[in-house]
Amino acid sequence: MPTVSMTVNGKSVSGDVSANTLLVDFLRETLGMTGTHVGCDTSQCGACVVHVEGKAAKSCTRLAVQCEGAAVTTIEGLASGGDLHPMQEAFRDNHGLQCGFCTPGMIMAGVDLANRRGNKLDEDTIRNELDGNICRCTGYHNIVKAIAAGAAAMDK
Amino acid sequence: MYEFDYHRASSVADAAGALGKADDGSLIAGGQTLLPTMKMRLASPSDLVDIGFLEELKGISVEGGGVKIGAATTHAEVAGSSDVASNIPALAALAGGIGDPHVRHMGTIGGSVANNDPAADYPAACLALGATINTDKRSIAADDFFTGLFETALQEGEIITSVTFPGADKAAYMKFANPASRYAMVGVFVAQTGDGVRVAVTGAGEDGVFRVADMESALGGDFSSGAISGVSVSSDGLASDIHAGSEYRAHLIGVMARRAVDAANG
Known part of the structure; x- marks a missing residue:
């Protein structure tokens, strides 16, 4: 069984995995970090989005062994102490969730979007960029508002 | 798995x-x-x-008026490349429309071309721009590379190292995306170069990407959407599934081709 080592939320971690272990399963099962969700497991819904080397990726469509030596950030890595990340705070302020299942992926996608496209995001940009994240509750309106507000707050 | x-x-x-x-x-x-x-x-x-971590397979360089893209270069890197945007903006736009942002961060041009999915975007760009697919053994013209449904000219064990795209005087890609999967239901890439006009269609053919000779000759004389308004595409050999019948796809080819020409003319 290969041993895989990577940095998750700034901490060095390693574990024995079979080659076919997905990154999301390594995070959830091996590390016990269940903040990253598995929605569709077919690379469509985006509930499993994490950042690999600073870029948003679907952790259900990445092998753990492909992340050997990589820096991975999950939803658990955003808050600092008791302070929520501005994007998390914006989701709370704007009621950007209902059941919350897609939320970890939405927030990780939102942070990635702000990192790539800046802090002033218009509605069209946000909606287009959410192509890879599906929410079955909200109808997206408050998610879009939350990402716009979160991106703006990240500037401060 | x-x-x-x-x-x-x-x-x-x-x-x-x-x-x-x-x-x-x-x-x-x-x-x-x-x-x-x-x-x-x-x-x-x-x-x-x-092979996703090989530096020798990554990166974009300008060659003539075109670009050479390493096989392990991601869609996001192509979409965000100023070299691609300034030399073949239609190619950058195409890459920016593949899958979703998270998929574009990981997916590579070499993988897309090697897989030759009948609804993938890159094969249309390769065929319309007259690209060359370079491997560890040889170079293959796009015209000879895409040989059928998920089939290519690649031999067992042959590895794509890069794709070379010549520049175009005018080019544009228009995709009618499946509303759920975002794959092309019909995608048309139109390119005008000194050698003439090439029109390549993805998403529609039962055997994958193909060119439309009637449109190419009409556009060769007059590169305007009006020049192909009378050109009809046969539904023979076009895919028919729960998303769209072959006649609907045939119609969409005309619509997308005209939009692509208009976009190319800016």
Whole structure:
């Protein structure tokens, strides 16, 4: 069984995995970090989005062994102490969730979007960029508002 | 997903060696198509040889008025490249419309071209721009490369190293995306160069990407959408599925081609 080592939320971690272990399963099962969700497991819904080397990726469509030596950030890595990340705070302020299942992926996608496209995001940009994240509750309106507000707050 | 052995290649030569030794090996780079396919057990390679980390397969360089793109370059890198945007803006736009942002961060041009999915975007760009697919053994013209449904001219164990796209005087890609999957239901890439006009269609053909000769000759004389308004495309050989019938796809080819020409004329 290969041993895989990577940095998750700034901490060095390693574990024995079979080659076919997905990154999301390594995070959830091996590390016990269940903040990253598995929605569709077919690379469509985006509930499993994490950042690999600073870029948003679907952790259900990445092998753990492909992340050997990589820096991975999950939803658990955003808050600092008791302070929520501005994007998390914006989701709370704007009621950007209902059941919350897609939320970890939405927030990780939102942070990635702000990192790539800046802090002033218009509605069209946000909606287009959410192509890879599906929410079955909200109808997206408050998610879009939350990402716009979160991106703006990240500037401060 | 069935079990397999994983090898991270240290060079293209190392990858070729590992692939040669494997019982039923497969290359992986971004894995954005291969891993879902393996999860569905439509593919069950004994070994995965990872070429996604090879620096020699990454990067974009300007050649003439065109670009050469390393096989392991991601869609996001192509979409965000100022070299691609300034030389072949239609290609940058196409790359920016593949899948979704997270998929574009991982998926690579080499993987897309090698897979030759009948609804993939890159094959249309390769065919319309007259690209050359470079491998560890030879260079293959796009016209000879895409040979059928998920079929290419690649031989067993042959590895794509880069794709060279000549520049175009005018070019544009228009995609009618499936509203759910975002794959092309019909995508048309139109390119005008000194050698004439090429029109390539993805998403519609039962055997994958193809060119439309009638449109090419009409546009060769008059590069305007009006020049092809009377050109009808036969539904013979076009795909028909729950998303669209072949006649609907034939109609969409005309619509998307005219939009592409208008976009190319800016």
